[in-house]
Amino acid sequence: MKCSSQTFHLDSAEKAAMELEAQRKDDLGFPLCILVIGKTGVGKSATINSIFGESKTAVNAFEPSTTRVKEIIGKIDGVKVKVFDTPGLRNSLKDQPKNRKILSSVKKLMKKSPPDVILYVDRLDTQSDNVNDLPLLKLVTSYLGSSMWRKSILAFTHATSVPPDGPDGYPLSCEVFIAQQSEGVQQLIRELLGLNDDSMIPISLVENHPFAKKNENGETLLHNGESWRSNLLFLCYSIKTLSEVNIQNPLEQRKFVDLQIRSQLPTRPVFESHDWDRDIDYDGVLIEDKLEIAGCFPAVISVQLAKDKRECNFQLHSSFLTARIMELLARTRNFLTSLKAKPKSERIKQRLVYP
Amino acid sequence: MAGQLVKEWAGIQQFPVATQEKLVDLLAKLKNQNADTLTILVMGKGGVGKSSTINSIIGERVVTVSAFQSETPRPVMVSRSRAGFTLNIIDTPGLVEGGYVNDQVFDSIKRFLMTKTIDVLLYVDRLDAYRVDDLDKQVVKAITDSFGKEIWHKAMVVLTHAQLSPPDALTYEELFSKRSESLLKCVRQGARISKKDVQNFAIPVALVENSGRCNKNEHDEKILPTGTPWIPNVVHAITDIALNGHGGILVDQKVIHPFNPSIPKHNVMPFLAFVLQYFFVIKPIQKQIKYDVSRETIPSWA
Numbered sequence: 001m002k003c004s005s006q007t008f009h010l011d012s013a014e015k016a017a018m019e020l021e022a023q024r025k026d027d028l029g030f031p032l033c034i035l036v037i038g039k040t041g042v043g044k045s046a047t048i049n050s051i052f053g054e055s056k057t058a059v060n061a062f063e064p065s066t067t068r069v070k071e072i073i074g075k076i077d078g079v080k081v082k083v084f085d086t087p088g089l090r091n092s093l094k095d096q097p098k099n100r101k102i103l104s105s106v107k108k109l110m111k112k113s114p115p116d117v118i119l120y121v122d123r124l125d126t127q128s129d130n131v132n133d134l135p136l137l138k139l140v141t142s143y144l145g146s147s148m149w150r151k152s153i154l155a156f157t158h159a160t161s162v163p164p165d166g167p168d169g170y171p172l173s174c175e176v177f178i179a180q181q182s183e184g185v186q187q188l189i190r191e192l193l194g195l196n197d198d199s200m201i202p203i204s205l206v207e208n209h210p211f212a213k214k215n216e217n218g219e220t221l222l223h224n225g226e227s228w229r230s231n232l233l234f235l236c237y238s239i240k241t242l243s244e245v246n247i248q249n250p251l252e253q254r255k256f257v258d259l260q261i262r263s264q265l266p267t268r269p270v271f272e273s274h275d276w277d278r279d280i281d282y283d284g285v286l287i288e289d290k291l292e293i294a295g296c297f298p299a300v301i302s303v304q305l306a307k308d309k310r311e312c313n314f315q316l317h318s319s320f321l322t323a324r325i326m327e328l329l330a331r332t333r334n335f336l337t338s339l340k341a342k343p344k345s346e347r348i349k350q351r352l353v354y355p
Numbered sequence: 356m357a358g359q360l361v362k363e364w365a366g367i368q369q370f371p372v373a374t375q376e377k378l379v380d381l382l383a384k385l386k387n388q389n390a391d392t393l394t395i396l397v398m399g400k401g402g403v404g405k406s407s408t409i410n411s412i413i414g415e416r417v418v419t420v421s422a423f424q425s426e427t428p429r430p431v432m433v434s435r436s437r438a439g440f441t442l443n444i445i446d447t448p449g450l451v452e453g454g455y456v457n458d459q460v461f462d463s464i465k466r467f468l469m470t471k472t473i474d475v476l477l478y479v480d481r482l483d484a485y486r487v488d489d490l491d492k493q494v495v496k497a498i499t500d501s502f503g504k505e506i507w508h509k510a511m512v513v514l515t516h517a518q519l520s521p522p523d524a525l526t527y528e529e530l531f532s533k534r535s536e537s538l539l540k541c542v543r544q545g546a547r548i549s550k551k552d553v554q555n556f557a558i559p560v561a562l563v564e565n566s567g568r569c570n571k572n573e574h575d576e577k578i579l580p581t582g583t584p585w586i587p588n589v590v591h592a593i594t595d596i597a598l599n600g601h602g603g604i605l606v607d608q609k610v611i612h613p614f615n616p617s618i619p620k621h622n623v624m625p626f627l628a629f630v631l632q633y634f635f636v637i638k639p640i641q642k643q644i645k646y647d648v649s650r651e652t653i654p655s656w657a
Contacts, residue, residue, distance in 0.1 A: 041486035061485040061522045062533055092490040093455045126402070126484060135454055165567050169416075211520055329624055 031080045032236060033113060037106065037140065038121035039133070040064050040088025043157035046208035047121060048072060048083050050220070051229060057085050064088055069105050076233065084109060089136055099136070103143035110144065116240040118148050124156035124205070127181040134188050141192055149193065151239050152201055154185055155232070159205035159222055160212050174223040178205065202239070204232040364435035364442065366414025370586065373574035377587035381594045382440050388598050394443040394471055395593065398464075399479035400494060401449020404515030407565035408479060409433065409444050411577075412586065418446045430467040443471075451490055456497045465501060468606040475596050476506055478542070482514040482534055482562065485522070487541045495545025507546050507556050508601035511592050512538055517562035517579050518569055527580050535560040559596070561589045 036044045045057045045066050052074045058065045070085040086106055089099045120140075122133075141148065156178070163177035172180075182203050189201060205228050212220045219227035367375055385393065397405045406418040406427055417433045432445045445468070448460050478498070480491075498506065514534065521530040539558060542548075548556050562579050569577040576584035 040488075041484075059523065061525075062537060064486075090488060091454050092488055092493070094489050126481070132451065132454055162566070162568060165565075167420075169567060171566070171568060209520060209522065210524065 031082060032117070032240060033082045033084075033115045034117045034119055034236060035084045035086070035106070035110065035115035036119045036121060037086050038088065038119075038155075039136065040090055042088065042121050042123045043206065043208055044088065044119075044121045045085055047119070047155060047157060047206050048085055050206070050208045051083070051232070052076065052081075069102075069109055082113075084115065089140070091132055091136060096139070099139055100143075103140060107143050116151065116243070117236045118144075118152040119155045119204075120152055120201075121155045121157060121206075122185060123158050124178065124181050125158045125161040127184050131188075133185070134191070137188055137192055146193055149189060149201060151243055153204050153232070153235055153239070154182060154201050155204045155206050156182060157206045157208060159228065160207045160209070202235055204228065204235055206232070361434045361436040361441055364413070364437040366417075366435070367437060369414050371575040374576050374584060374586055377584075378590055381587070381590050382437065385594055385597060386438075386440055390474075390597060391439055392441040392443065393474050393593070393597055394445070394603070395475045395477060396445045396447070396468070396473045397477045397479060398447050398450060398498060399477075400451045400490075403449075403479045403481050403484075404563070404565055405449075405477075405479045406446050408477070408513060408515060408563050408589075409446050411563065411565045412589065413442075413444065430464050432467075445471075450494050450497065454490070456490075456493045458497075461497055461501050465606060470605075470607065472603040472605045473502070473506065474509060474603040475593050476502075476510040477513050477593075478510055479513045479515060480538060481516045482531070483516050483519050485534065487537045491538070491541045492545040495542050499546040502604050502606070504546055504548070505601070506604050507542070507548065507558060508599070509596055509603065510558055511596055512542070512558060512560040513563050513589065514538075514560060515563045515565060517585065518564040518566070519580075531560075531562065559592045561585070561592045563589060 036048060038044050041061070041064070045059045048057055049055050049059065052072070053076075054074075056072045056074060057070060064087060066085050066087050068087065072083045072085055074081055074083075084106075087102050089102060159178075163172040163174055166172045166176075186200050190196070190199065205222050207220050207222065207228060209220075214220050215227060217227075219229055222228050367378060370378065385391075397409060399405050406420045409418050410416050410420065413433060413435060418427065418431060427446050427448045430445055430447045432443055434441060434443045436442070447464050448457075450456055450460055452460075476498075478495075512535070514531075521527055525533070539560070542558060543553065543556070546556075562581075562583075563585055564577065564579065570580070572578045572582065572584065574584075577586060579585050579588075
């Protein structure tokens with residue numbers, strides 16, 4: 001009995017879908033909007049070209065090819081898809097103002113036409129120093145809101161690159177390699193959001209190299225033989241559908257407190273860990289900024305303000321600055337002592353020689 | 356230095372015969388020119404393949420390598436001798452941390468190199484990291500500031516991960532040329548080598564592939580996609596630099612402490628810094644906060 005009622009539902013659903021499809025001639029009316037962000041040179045534009053199956057935006061391995069946020073519209077299997085290509089973010093301290101500009105224009109764009117999915121792109125094969133990415137991820141989260149990770153996918157390019165040798169001298173298996181590389185970024189994001197469980201952001205592997213192995217449909221294959229493009233599109237549609245139906249995904253189990261902070265600087269709420277209380281509320285605000293003192297000394301200034309405005313903590317971290325100041329003071333001291341040490345007659349002599 | 360037993364360069368035996376012959380020839384060339392030790396300093400950002408390259412050249416796993424953890428924690432010197440010739444290679448930690456150049460690493464490297472002479476500097480980066488950014492320039496600048504501009508007379512660039520398929524429909528030669536040129540341009544800018552001076556600073560670029568799946572030729576030598584066996588190629592470039600007429604860089608007190616700060620017994624500076632901060636920073640801020648609080652009309656959050 002149960003079995004037949006299920007098939008009945010499937011049949012009627014299929015019928016309804018085919019009727020709808022016949023009515024709308026070309027446009028299935030399910031627009032998908034994707035925002036693509038990430039560091040410079042990781043393959044954002046190349047991934048967009050691969051998704052559409054044609055060259056929609058310029059790529060260049062050696063120089064940034066995307067200089068402004070670009071809106072790219074196309075159709076994938078009859079579905080209208082809109083993708084926002086953004087200029088790459090940079091890791092060096094000096095480029096933070098550029099990053100801020102890019103992120104604030106992305107933020108404006110998100111307000112105007114909020115994306116269904118955010119693709120955070122990075123390379124699979126250059127993760128060894130990814131701890132350097134934490135400041136960048138913090139900046140991104142502070143501009144786009146921590147709720148952005150609810151609809152994000154981590155896209156790792158160069159996915160068919162051969163894994164490096166493991167400690168025993170033999171190459172690592174692809175699964176181990178992919179798991180370890182992606183886990184690095186996942187951990188950074190968990191640290192950022194203050195999560196200490198195993199929640200994960202969905203991952204998509206990407207391969208844009210023209211010579212990578214393809215199947216008979218011309219779709220590029222990963223090491224496991226799957227077409228990455230179909231997987232990625234499926235993931236995007238799933239995220240969109242889930243968010244529309246408002247199903248809670250694991251990251252939703254904690255409430256995201258997005259403070260409406262009108263602040264130019266990266267600000268984030270500070271949580272005291274209450275193990276007995278699932279309801280997390282913020283306890284204060286931490287404003288952090290990296291600056292360059294005198295144009296060359298990196299420093300981090302942080303201000304922590306408690307919620308009741310009773311406590312305020314200012315901190316300036318700069319090991320470099322202290323070292324330089326100590327050097328400068330030592331120089332001055334040496335110069336002064338050298339002056340004192342010279343006997344009077346010598347000093348007079350010097351004055352005569354160099355009038 | 357006297358009395359220190361240096362290990363025999365056993366690793367040379369595990370190379371294929373063709374490679375061994377070439378290496379022995381190069382060592383003989385050095386000995387002929389009365390150079391019986393060679394000290395090579397290997398530097399670069401984290402995760403580029405410094406330790407792997409050293410392991411490949413020595414022919415045994417002398418330095419631990421992990422593709423995932425942050426790399427070598429402190430500078431380490433590996434010494435091997437063969438037929439009266441001693442090879443010293445110094446592995447260093449990555450020079451970049453958290454978006455800027457790590458000064459503490461530089462200090463630890465300089466302290467480690469005290470009284471040693473650098474004959475050759477290997478500046479290592481990846482062939483497949485196509486972008487050059489401000490961070491690279493800062494690394495080069497820091498190296499130049501630490502050891503002096505003369506170090507670039509004794510330097511070469513090593514590009515790892517050489518076995519790859521070029522992007523953007525470039526040929527391998529085009530890729531190598533573009534990548535070398537952009538990295539060399541960055542080095543010239545960071546080291547402040549003027550356009551006129553460029554021919555005086557001929558910095559060679561060599562390719563390296565450290566993984567076990569490196570392709571091999573008919574003599575079982577590890578080769579690049581161009582067909583060149585890369586280990587003799589790199590060692591050849593190193594010997595050319597060693598014998599190029601410019602003196603090695605001696606790391607002495609002058610290099611490490613250019614201003615010679617001697618910390619006196621009664622250090623008045625921290626106290627002075629605190630006093631100044633208290634009067635000129637803390638007090639005014641406290642006054643402002645009090646003023647702000649007195650003017651507060653909006654109820655606090657909750």
